[in-house]
Amino acid sequence: xxxxxxxxxxxxxxxxxxxxxxxxxxxxxxxxxxxxxxxxxxxxxxxxxxxxxxxxxxxxxxxxxxxxxxxxxxxxxxxxxxxxxxxxxxxxxxxxxxxxxxxxxxxxxxxxxxxxxxxxxx
Amino acid sequence: xxxxxxxxxxxxxxxxxxxxxxxxxxxxxxxxxxxxxxxxxxxxxxxxxxxxxxxxxxxxxxxxxxxxxxxxxxxxxxxxxxxxxxxxxxxxxxxxxxxxxxxxxxx
Numbered sequence: 152x153x154x155x156x157x158x159x160x161x162x163x164x165x166x167x168x169x170x171x172x173x174x175x176x177x178x179x180x181x182x183x184x185x186x187x188x189x190x191x192x193x194x195x196x197x198x199x200x201x202x203x204x205x206x207x208x209x210x211x212x213x214x215x216x217x218x219x220x221x222x223x224x225x226x227x228x229x230x231x232x233x234x235x236x237x238x239x240x241x242x243x244x245x246x247x248x249x250x251x252x253x254x255x256x257x258x259x260x261x262x263x264x265x266x267x268x269x270x271x272x273x
Numbered sequence: 274x275x276x277x278x279x280x281x282x283x284x285x286x287x288x289x290x291x292x293x294x295x296x297x298x299x300x301x302x303x304x305x306x307x308x309x310x311x312x313x314x315x316x317x318x319x320x321x322x323x324x325x326x327x328x329x330x331x332x333x334x335x336x337x338x339x340x341x342x343x344x345x346x347x348x349x350x351x352x353x354x355x356x357x358x359x360x361x362x363x364x365x366x367x368x369x370x371x372x373x374x375x376x377x378x379x380x
Contacts, residue, residue: 186370196310196318196361198370212369246317258365259308261329263317 153177153262155247160267163237171267173230173247181205181225184250186260187232189243199245202230204254215241237271244268275300275364277373285379292349294376296362301342306366309338309347312375313358321360322347354380 159171173185187199200211202221209221218236223229230247245267248260276299284292296307305325310318320329322338325345335356337348349356357380362373 195374196363196372198372201370210368251323257323258306258368258370259320259323259363260310260318261320261323263319265317 153249155249155262155264157245157247157264157267160245160269162270162272164273165237165239165271167237168233168235169237169269170234171232171245171247171269173232173264175228175230175247175249178249180223180228180230182253184252184256185221185223185230186248186250187219187221187230188246188248188260188263189241190246190266191240191243194243197243200232201250201256201258203256234269237269239271242269242271274369275302275367275371277362277364277371279360279362279373279376281376282374283377283379286352288352288354288380290352292347292352292356292378294347294349294360294378296340296345296347296373298343298345298364302345302364302366304366305341306364307338307340307345308363308365309336310361310363311356311358312361318361349378352378352380356380 154176156174186201200221220233222231249262251261307325309322312318326338359375
């Protein structure tokens with residue numbers, strides 16, 4: 152069965168960096184675009200970023216563009232989110248989510264991980 | 274950006290009732306590129322509906338999506354206590370992908 156497991160969350164000071172990982176299993180990661188979606192405590196969902204199935208294209212939400220970057224290692228079935236210059240408003244649970252399209256974008260999310268909590272605080 | 278406005282904010286109903294959740298877009302959503310998700314407390318979201326009305330694999334036929342253009346709805350029939358959750362709509366017509374603010378359904 153499809154599983155997505157995030158790791159790497161924690162408490163970090165403003166201005167510092169953190170890298171999240173998303174380990175995928177139960178499907179062929181190399182055929183799917185993968186997204187990151189975040190949820191601030193008690194708030195709604197915000198799309199963060201997407202990486203194409205082959206890693207050739209990334210797109211980012213305005214609030215993280217220039218500070219966050221997505222990468223993937225299909226040989227390790229893992230997706231990454233590098234978060235630099237973190238701000239207090241980046242505090243959220245970060246979910247990785249699978250795009251259901253095969254070798255193309257569908258831009259919605261059919262499987263989600265359990266999320267990794269990132270707290271940005273001094 | 275396409276802004277999605279969900280209403281009502283909270284819906285309090287009884288088992289067996291029907292729930293109707295609204296999602297209104299600030300501009301036309303082409304190709305009915307709208308999805309619905311259910312999120313229970315402490316859990317990650319679960320896909321219910323894509324393309325405005327196509328149920329995801331394994332989703333009960335009590336969940337029905339409808340609408341087009343700028344007005345969409347999720348109807349849940351024969352409510353069960355397990356349907357208590359927050360429901361989000363999401364448009365995937367235009368980047369950036371955006372979500373509505375959610376409707377909380379209390380049974």
